[in-house]
Amino acid sequence: DGGITQSPKYLFRKEGQNVTLSCEQNLNHDAMYWYRQDPGQGLRLIYYSQIVNDFQKGDIAEGYSVSREKKESFPLTVTSAQKNPTAFYLCASSRQGGPNEQFFGPGTRLTVL
Amino acid sequence: GDSVTQMEGPVTLSEEAFLTINCTYTATGYPSLFWYVQYPGEGLQLLLKATKADDKGSNKGFEATYRKETTSFHLEKGSVQVSDSAVYFCALIWETQKVTFGIGTKLQVIP
Numbered sequence A: 001d002g003g004i005t006q007s008p009k010y011l012f013r014k015e016g017q018n019v020t021l022s023c024e025q026n027l028n029h030d031a032m033y034w035y036r037q038d039p040g041q042g043l044r045l046i047y048y049s050q051i052v053n054d055f056q057k058g059d060i061a062e063g064y065s066v067s068r069e070k071k072e073s074f075p076l077t078v079t080s081a082q083k084n085p086t087a088f089y090l091c092a093s094s095r096q097g098g099p100n101e102q103f104f105g106p107g108t109r110l111t112v113l
Numbered sequence B: 001g002d003s004v005t006q007m008e009g010p011v012t013l014s015e016e017a018f019l020t021i022n023c024t025y026t027a028t029g030y031p032s033l034f035w036y037v038q039y040p041g042e043g044l045q046l047l048l049k050a051t052k053a054d055d056k057g058s059n060k061g062f063e064a065t066y067r068k069e070t071t072s073f074h075l076e077k078g079s080v081q082v083s084d085s086a087v088y089f090c091a092l093i094w095e096t097q098k099v100t101f102g103i104g105t106k107l108q109v110i111p
Helices: none
Strands: A004-007 A010-013 A019-025 A031-038 A042-051 A054-057 A064-066 A076-078 A087-094 A108-112 B003-005 B011-014 B019-021 B024-026 B032-038 B044-050 B056-059 B062-065 B075-077 B086-093 B099-101 B105-110
Touching: A004 A087, A010 A019, A019 A031, A019 A087, A019 A108, A042 A064, A042 B099, A076 A087, B003 B086, B003 B099, B011 B019, B019 B105, B032 B062, B044 B062
Parallel strands: A010 A108, B011 B105
Antiparallel strands: A004 A019, A019 A076, A031 A042, A031 A087, A042 A054, A064 A076, A087 A108, B003 B024, B019 B075, B032 B044, B032 B086, B044 B056, B056 B062, B062 B075, B086 B099, B086 B105
16 A cells, blocks of 8 residues: 555654654655644644755754655654754655645654653 | 634534534635644544635535635534544645645544
């Protein structure tokens, strides 16, 4: 079945450590996105990529980094510079030539201790 | 800039009650409008959409009509079930794929 996978489902890290969240899609979509979800704030866009080897900052990119070396993969690194990293992180993908539905992964809940 | 306004809730209803979740938007132009649903611990799934004024999107008993004159896209269902308990997000999407989400409305349906 086609879809988006995110791993792990739950992730715990100590303060000051970088951590990388995985996102893989087999939908053959060109565009991929990372969102952060916090209670009462909806979804906020961290980074997005419309094509391999290219990505743009979203609304809250500070303290995060991404790469897009393959069409299928868009990993997100939460660095130690992110002041409040504990959150639910969602990856999504879509076809280009919108407006198109975004397909979401199941999410990763990151807790920084 | 663009914005989407919806109440955070929770909205609590008894099973078989009528549901309305309001969504209004501010945008320059005519974006497409979407409703997504998020069940506990999961990602978002598309529920329905409308791409132009007066279009009605429908799915699984849910409906919403794109009202240009009131800049609204209210979600309705005639008879809710316990399984409809989730968080519902209204979103506007441009052809550039730029998306603005509302904060999400939590629905709790009690038996």
